Amino acid sequence: MKLDVLAIGVHPDDVELGCSGSILNEIRNGKQVGIIDLTEGELGTRGTVETRYSESSTAAQILGVSVRDNLKMRDGFFKNDEAHQLQLIQAIRKYQPEIVFANALDDRHPDHGRAGNLIKDACFLSGLMKITTSDDQGKPQEKWRPKYILHYLQDWYHEPDLIIDISDVFEIRMKAIESYTTQFYSGDGSEEGPQTYISTPDFLDSVIARARMLGKRIGVKYGEGFTCEKKIGILNLDSLLQVET
Ligand SMILES: [Zn+2]
DSSP: OOEEEEESSSTTTHHHHHHHHHHHHHHHHHOOOEEEEEOOTTTSSSSSSHHHHHHHHHHHHHHOOOOOEEEEEEEETOOSSHHHHHHHHHHHHHHHHHHEEEESSOSHHHHHHHHHHHHHHHHHHHOOOOSOOBBTSSSOOOOOOSEEEEEEOOOSSOOSSSSEOOOGGGGHHHHHHOEEEEEESSSSSOOOOSSSSSSHHHHHHHHHHHHHHHHHHHTOOOOEEEEEESOOOOOGGGGSOOOOO
């Protein structure tokens, strides 16, 4: 199945927190979007692998993505090495995305930066013909290089190269994030057990504040920000939001 956009996150919920508004925008625009989680999030303080799967599948349904795969790399201990790059190259060649959303290149959680660099390296290497991979049936895969890798902002603030207006889909985005009831504060009592950095009401407040702040930068209510190492080109001026700021 060919996808227009592939959103990759190291922990189930990274994609929801980082770029689910932009995913919703693309799906509304008729695009095929899929998600790949690199790990099962098995080191998370709260919840279990099973609850993580059920939460991420609920979120995938809310977003309306075509596919959500899990590469089952080791949470906390995966490496940006040849074996992991080849595993990701196989997934990139399988879905042939034009655009990839990826973890931040540098962040509070070391997995995020390592995953951001692993995704970046795999996207480049996937375009090299002499790196050979096979699909699930053992058939050789074609080389494929996504045109843009957009790294979503995570915990640490980085000055974005691109901000996308997500005002129209903001409520659904928050519903997708709130599907992770074991991870984030929901107010219904399910937040029993050890509290973490992300399980308090303050964390969700900060998620909303970040979107509001990024929206303000481009003159809309809510935004999602991305960094991109490549210069972003546009077809014509119609792609520019024309809002007085
Ligand atoms: Zn994460």
